[in-house]
């Protein structure tokens with residue numbers, strides 16, 4: 001197939017939308033073609049199954065179901081009660097915990113509900129700063145978490161001679177927490193390639209009298225499959241998204257083993273920060289949890305990590321420096337300066353996109369460049385693994401990335417790589 005002819009056949013859904021709105025139908029079809037014919041390396045993205053997607057496109061979106069199963073503020077919720085109950089039961093089974101709230105519209109909404117439930121305005125909490133791999137809902141100044149709460153940040157290890165360079169500095173976490181006595185310690189990140197020691201965090205939380213919150217938005221699928229240690233029984237409260245490694249619909253989820261916390265969380269989600277739940281999305285979460293409970297999902301999660309290691313190894317072999325030297329999970333941060341002192345994340349992201357390789361620029365710890373440029377590139381393997389790529393193909397992906405960056409985005413080289421990308425995409429189609 002040529003790169004100029006990338007339209008796939010319209011689906012029944014395309015035709016239905018096109019009958020009413022050809023403009024939106026055309027854009028959705030174009031986006032599907034884009035996804036179909038590019039390599040998705042954004043660490044927070046994935047390709048859901050057709051069943052997950054189908055559940056979202058149903059009549060469930062018509063219904064108001066404010067409240068919780070058995071305690072709704074609207075009539076006609078019989079089946080919605082059953083759907084939400086199924087989603088909750090499956091979430092609990094998947095993460096081996098006692099309470100689940102499946103209503104948060106997103107990961108940030110889930111975090112907002114936790115802050116509302118467990119902290120008072122102005123309370124101090126400890127987290128990793130955005131620039132070191134944290135999330136904006138962990139205390140960024142413009143976010144509710146930084147605006148209405150007092151964030152103190154714990155560091156990574158910045159000493160080059162330390163073998164744990166750029167990993168969490170647990171001794172310093174303890175120091176920061178003993179000094180500031182936060183009401184809550186937040187662990188779990190957006191751009192951290194190493195295993196998180198939840199037990200160590202809990203010991204620190206106990207010592208300074210804080211609650212421990214684990215935000216496993218990125219690693220939820222790995223945790224569910226047992227490929228990354230679980231935050232339970234260490235964390236008092238766990239939040240996650242459902243659309244990253246967990247491969248479900250775009251949404252949030254809150255988990256705990258503490259009944260008292262669970263009650264506060266339910267009230268904080270509704271009516272605290274949300275109105276009616278997105279029941280079509282909750283149904284899709286139930287489908288995704290069902291999928292994640294299968295042994296095939298364990299195989300998937302293992303392959304995600306094996307693929308990340310293959311990609312990381314190949315990039316290091318080509319002279320790239322990875323933050324912390326490598327990865328234990330699904331993602332890695334490439335410090336582009338190790339290859340070429342002038343190369344920015346913004347350039348790399350743009351050039352790679354021209355070649356059909358989709359990534360995101362990302363700051364590296366102590367990055368001297370502004371967030372719009374950055375010195376790093378974040379790469380993840382969840383989406384490519386869903387398409388069936390394995391270690392050999394990830395080595396090829398490393399070569400394609402290197403060809404583009406080595407040629408500094410030369411148009412001819414990008415066009416050649418673009419063709420190789422399309423060939424690879426044709427061999428490994430998106431789930432249909």
Ligand SMILES: *Cc1c(COP(=O)(O)O)cnc(C)c1O
Pocket residue numbers: 044105106107108109111134135137188189190215216217218241251252
């Ligand atoms: C992605 C992410 C979130 C937020 O998810 P949204 O659904 O985009 O709101 C929260 N925390 C962490 C650590 C994340 O990586």
